[in-house]
Amino acid sequence: MKRTLLVAALGALSLSACAKSPEPAAADVVPPTGATPATLAARPAAGTADARAVDAIKQLNPRIEVESVGAAPLPGFREAIVGGQVVYVSDDGRYLFLPGPGGALIDGKTDRNLTEVALAGMRTRLLATIPDGERIVFSPPNPVHTVTVFTDVECGYCRKLHSEIDQYLAQGIAIEYLAFPRMGIGSEDFDKMVSVWCADDRKQALTDAKATGKVKDRDCNNTVTMQYNIGQRVGLTGTPMILAEDGTQLGGYVPAKALRETLDKMAAEKTTADGATASAGGA
Template sequence: MNRITRWAGMALALGMMAASGVQASEKVVRKALTDRFPGAQISSVKKTPYSGLYEVYLDGQLVYMDAKGQYVITGDVIDLKTRTNLTQARLAKLQAVDWKVFPLNNAIKSVKGKGERKLVVFSDVDCPYCRKFEAELAKVDNITVYTFLYPIEGLHPKAVQTSKQIWCASDRNKAWDEYITKGSVPGNDGKCANPVDTTVALGNKLGVSGTPTLFFANGVRVPGMVPAAQLERLLAANAK
């Protein structure tokens, strides 16, 4: 079922509720969606503080419905006064993870300054946005970065092998930096014991679909390349 058909069917189901005079509530919304879409993963239903809308976290997405159950709304809610994307901010909290899930020994650890601030990065060695992010990251001080080598083979066929070679280098930090900045591939066969496959499995489990993907100390994730100034704000906002 494509997305448009799915949401159209959902709107029809909720519209029938409104026609019968049933006022929407969190329980009513959940039951209606469960009855109409039994295979859907409805993680939460919550009334929002704006415009009487209900927030539904469904299959990893946020959608909204009105208090009467007549409409389903997809897309982002923006606070024009603060220019804040409320949907993305809420998703970041909903998708936050416990840092205990990260086997930090399977990451390349880099400490700058006192290293008081913590950041996990899932990075594909051949991802151009990861290279741009590394250039921005170089401008940030007082941080400990755990880089998990997360090759997306469908996009970058050589990334798996290169990731293993970087891990197998005698100096992983140097190998990572030289490949990201110069494209220099380490001179080994990549056949040492390495965590690349384990990292790929973990990333898939966490729903990491692109790189770079950042995880802050409180577990909040932010997908995509962010400039240094924005990274500083995110580190401050998401300190544990």
């Protein structure tokens, strides 16, 4: 998680989503033969704010190279250049602020993406406005975890995820699909999504549409436009978009086993945090 936070925030990690071409993670990029990364000419003196900034970045991802570090125009922060992008680190080395689209404020001590925490709460409130009956649900008999997935019938990653639906169910994961026709309202893609949501058997219609790209034309009163608009408001940049029950974005396509491991870890961390809160309250 620590490596992922910084790499993802710097825009070097693919979400495996159809609206964005897959890109290799920064740590997996192989430089040309003879190339050397631009790094600090000399490590800042120990105990200085510059050194704490470098240490904070390295803690999140030891393989990331810090190209420069120095005073920031933001009081109380240092400014570092990492992978051609700017990272602001608090003078005490605890907080990292990554500006720009997809940026984040990260608490290096707890490894929490504080921006994501704020967005997660907003997402859960928005998702709650979509009636349960408007979700296309694939679930094992006794799900351990439930995720919401914004999907599209034209998206290759969406098709891949759905082709492995039995693997997600075997991992105890229920998937609640919502519609996000990535080509926009009024497109042929949008009409296909409407046809799926208007089908007598939505689950079969969605499965067939993802497998063949075809769906019988149908029309009815539907919430596809509502779902699309909410997808935009929750920050969707590509399909699929997987959201945990607490609104945390888990990325685009994520293999079933890896998704189960992530959800288990999140559940364990929440249990630990709740226990600590309860203990503090009883003290």
